[in-house]
Amino acid sequence: QDQIKIGVSIPAATHGFMGGLNWHAAEAEKRLEAANPNIDIIIVTADGPADQASDLEDLVSVHQIDALVVLPFESEPLTEPVRAVADTGAFITVVDRGLTDPSIQDVYVSGNNTEMGEVSAEYMMTRLGDGDNIVILRGIPTVLDTERFDAFMGKIEGSGINVLDNKFANWNRDDGFEVMQDFLSRFPDIDGVWAQDDDITLGVVEAIKQAGRESEMFVVGGAGMKEIVKGVMDGDPLVPVDVLYPPAQIATAMDVTVNHFISNGPVTGSYILGSPLITQENAEQFYFPDSPF
């Protein structure tokens, strides 16, 4: 039986979510290679879109892969490079960020940024009402950040909740801490914080604690970092909920791709993983204590 080579191209672990994603990919590689001796998985990580395009070239020219699992750094720039891989006949699984031309992919596995923004806004609206104030800490200016943000703003419009300001915190704890400190010195009345990402959430929480304003407000994060999920599970009033954006989706995508080769029928289609609200009741099922994220 021939070796089947599956290339996995993902962004490098430069922040928490990507770290989690990298971890899940590595775990899945171990698991799948152990279970299927004829499968060889090669994971490469990139620091930017151009770097990732180079990785894709290398996977083809050096490793001659039979299938590609790719989480594009950005959608548009990687569409053509992925198409070039597809043109070699490889099976293509796209994760998280869709290509501009969906016809290239065989399988699409994704979280849902729009849903994530909407679910966060909906929760805000259950807790707050007319005249209440919130602040928003965004990630890095990219498409998915904009999707989340636009969805959130669209949902919250007309609810009477004031968005005092939004700033970028770069999916980074330190930036989250500092931006929140500044929001706190700027706004005497804040009722809620949308932190959009759990790394930012951790910084925000520390800043609120430092200012001693825990009782005034609550924070909604995103992604499902284990520390945050644990807090939700334990009923932390400051972080009552979290919105899932599963880093494990890469493992799902790899599973699906391997299935295509070892199961009988061809595998196609879209696997959209929702962004459910993690609450104290359901937190346990989203808690992975061994994951680094």
Place this chain on the structure above:
Amino acid sequence: MSSAEGMSAPAILSAHRISKSFGEIPVLFSIDFDIKPGEVHAIIGENGAGKSTLIKVLSGLEQPTSGTISYDGKTAVLPPNGEAEAMGIVVIHQELLLAEHLTVADSIFLGRELTKNGFLRLADMRAQAAAILDTLHVNVDPDARINTLSVADKQMVEIAKAISRDARVLIMDEPTAVLSQGETQTLFEQIRRLTARGVAVIFISHKLDEIMELAQRVTVLRDGQLIATVGTEALTPDSIAQMMVGRELSNLYPPKHEPDVDAPVVLSVRNLVAPGVKDISFDLRKGEILGFAGLIGSGRTAVAEAIVGLNPRDDGTVEVNGTPQDFTDVAKSVAAGLAYMTKDRKGRGLLLNVGLEPNLTLLTLKKHLKNGFLDGKSEASALERAVRRFDIRARDASVKVGQLSGGNQQKLMLGKTMEAEPDIIIMDEPTRGIDVGTKQQIYHIVAALAAEGKSIILISSEMQEVIGLSHRVLVMREGRLAGKLEGAEIAEAEIMRYAAGIKQGGDDERISA
């Protein structure tokens, strides 16, 4: 004294009532000066008198605060930044102005490269550079990088650069300060060749015999004032010195005391082999002044640097007071009482962008610590002492050393070395760029040090200096000792014969004395 035909011709470059101040400090007061085609006009004066400043004004590098300059009979504002060169005014600066990373050929043609269709004519430039260097009898490769050359070679490159340009007025600010007699004569030949073609030469030097030999007229400056402009024939070295310093300079060299042949050997070098040094052996006794003579590049500096640990020693031994020493860095040699004063004051000796104090105390900073911290008072008093002892003239202590006149930089460096209070001092061209008045002082200081029981190695290209001060003289040639002279043998002709390789060092035993 070759061509005086231009004497009656109109001046090509002249200055009328030129004054110059740096900030509020006046440096030149209403100077009149002119130079005619084919003439050599010397400027002399004490250190800091304003000679360099005057020639900077005459070449457009500094604009006068008041007064006018005429060129070719017309009043002119000379363009700054060496652009006056295009008008035929070429300068050799007192401070070497060469970019260390460029090659010799590149440096000679910098700013006026030969090109064809926009591309450099490398071969032509190299050939021309080689030709010019050849006429100067300089043995440097046109492709050598400047930072691999000795100071004297750099000076020769500067000269080659200036000569190669199409000069109508050639200004030379102490070009001979680091040159030995041979090179100086070569330079003079070239100057005579140029003046014969009608080039006007302004020549600055502290070596009065050179002035007497070369110049038709002499202008004397003192404290920025014009003292006189006179024809050379009316002068004697004594009267020049009188005008410069304002006092009689009777005996330049102090009387030599008899060397004590039984004095203990304080420094003993045996079979030293190092970069530029091939098997050198000699002894230095307590209270002795040992002269090192030789042509440029003969390896005198290389010997000194190998001894103090600045260059790696490949073979041989160095003993100080009978103890074998293996100096791997300067700190060790200083600690053993052995100090070396470099001749490259700009590149190796002084930090040009800081003030006087940090420079003076850099070698001996540990002496100025109080409870582990720098003691500003102690540094200030050290400076005061050095200023008095070496007559350093600076506007104030915070002035950047790079702005001092060349001679004052040299005095500061002397002060810096003497701060270490060494028992053995290796002085490399100690009076480079120093005026006669101060030279006399320094010679007396050197003699007094020897009388006190300090030992001195004097490396100098100024033959008179070596002869006038040394108890014994070693002559080097191509990295080896070519001869050794003692007592009455010490004479110019003899030294020259060894240095040029005409006479060999007889029996080898004698040389490695």
Place this chain on the structure above:
Amino acid sequence: MSVSAHEAAKPGRSFRIDLKTLGPLLALILLVILGYSLNPAFLNEGNITNILTRSAFIGIIAVGATFVITAGGIDLSVGSMAAFIAGVMIIVMNTAVDALGASIWTVLLGIGCSLILGVGAGYINGFLTTKAKIEAFIVTLGTMGIYRSLVTYFADGGTLSLASGARDIYRPVYYESFLRIPIPVWVFIFVAIIGWVLMNRTAFGRYCMAIGSNEHVARYSAIKVDRVKTATYILQGLCVSLATIIYVPRLGSASSATGVLWELEAIAAVIIGGTMLKGGFGRIGGTVIGALILTAIGNILNLTEIISNYLNGAVQGVIIVAAVYLQRGSLRGARKKAE
């Protein structure tokens, strides 16, 4: 006749020294005025405390960088080094907590470990530049990549978090105040003073300037050039270690995102403060102000809404360039007047 000139000199000189510190200070004052006019909350005690505390990290590192740069070197590895040290500290403290339970000793162990690592990392940079004679830029670019990778590896791509027992004990180091001044600010003040004294009142500082200004002259002046240069990198490592020690209790975590671009900020603080990138001249006071300027810019941008978030970087860039221009300009102007 040299004496008369001597006397005239003194006042001019002290005046010039004033101007030197005045440059960056002026820029900072203008920035404060700008901040206040955009949002009066800028001058709230809380906000000022925040700015001071934040600037402590970059400031402490920048004090070390002042020495490296003054001696003619450069250290690009400081940000990664901070992340690496933080990571190892956390691993060590967590291990200690598991083995022995959390106590003040756990934290002291972590701090000791940080100091050793900082000195060690600095020594490696120094050794590779001076003994192996590799350009400082390349050496520290290399170690930058290495430390960043190592912390990512230790954290398994994620985040290393301090065990909560140790965290509770350690937390006050960042969050507590003494005489109403937060402890990190005290550390910053302490480092700045030591740095200033070292730079201006010891032989070591003088040697750094001499080496940066002309290495040959330094060597001919009996200065052990390699040793002093290595010492500047060690000092830099020590500063990074101190910054890390007050950083870790802030969020109790380290990841591959920790300390990213701190090297650029630290160098910028040094240069804004008036130290020359080519070496030979270092101003600790300026560096401290440079760090404050950088932090204040970030803070001001968070306090207003008038510009698009996307343009933050542009505004930051413009202010940095303008601040340096102002500072140099005011210096030139005042000098001219003084002349």
Place this chain on the structure above:
Amino acid sequence: MSVSAHEAAKPGRSFRIDLKTLGPLLALILLVILGYSLNPAFLNEGNITNILTRSAFIGIIAVGATFVITAGGIDLSVGSMAAFIAGVMIIVMNTAVDALGASIWTVLLGIGCSLILGVGAGYINGFLTTKAKIEAFIVTLGTMGIYRSLVTYFADGGTLSLASGARDIYRPVYYESFLRIPIPVWVFIFVAIIGWVLMNRTAFGRYCMAIGSNEHVARYSAIKVDRVKTATYILQGLCVSLATIIYVPRLGSASSATGVLWELEAIAAVIIGGTMLKGGFGRIGGTVIGALILTAIGNILNLTEIISNYLNGAVQGVIIVAAVYLQRGSLRGARKKAE
């Protein structure tokens, strides 16, 4: 008396020149051997073509950086500048497509626009450093922030994508080959040759070296220092523009992530190639090899799985430091033997 030394010098000299290019080349050869031994596919024609094509971006930019650094400056803004130029090019071309439809003229318009922007951006950096007399580090740190922000702003935080009509016409500029060599490689070769000639065979190159070595000397030699320095930044801008022209058809888009850290890579390529960061001495040939070394390292890391992805940066760091050490070391060793 001058003759003997003269003769001895000649052979040594030509030998030394060989060694200088040999240093980085040796490091590159060792790297190729390493790559091949890890995975023979490294020497596939396809893989080699990939490496060459990729190195074109950094390589072209690094050729420009060689001039800036040789003349004693530094340019941190190149990465952001590339992103900014790419962004504006795309906006202009898209507008043109909307108005007039896609044609070869659309692409030429974009290219022209890129060249103008590159020259303009270079001029701004040069002007601020020479006329406003602000340190190059600060100026280009500032413009780095500004360009990065502007592209983010233009893209509204997302990605700017080239309209597909224009893309189809433009695409061959990256993907096509001529005589089996991809067009970007041709551009790289072309830029390298021009750069080499400029540096080594024109007065301009001499002036750059003279200025970087000693600005005073250059000034006194009637060299228009400010003009030459500004020209190096303009040249750098032009190189960035050329790199962008071949970059855009590759991915057809620009965003805030475009060109991140290219400045560091470009400077690293220059230094690995043997140019000194302090200026005075520039080697275009070395820079080209430096760019190839950097690209090859990235490629080799993709060849094997023996090391954790998390450690990529560490391996990269070690190889860079080792490569430079080897190169310097081999140089020293060979010199010693030659003596």
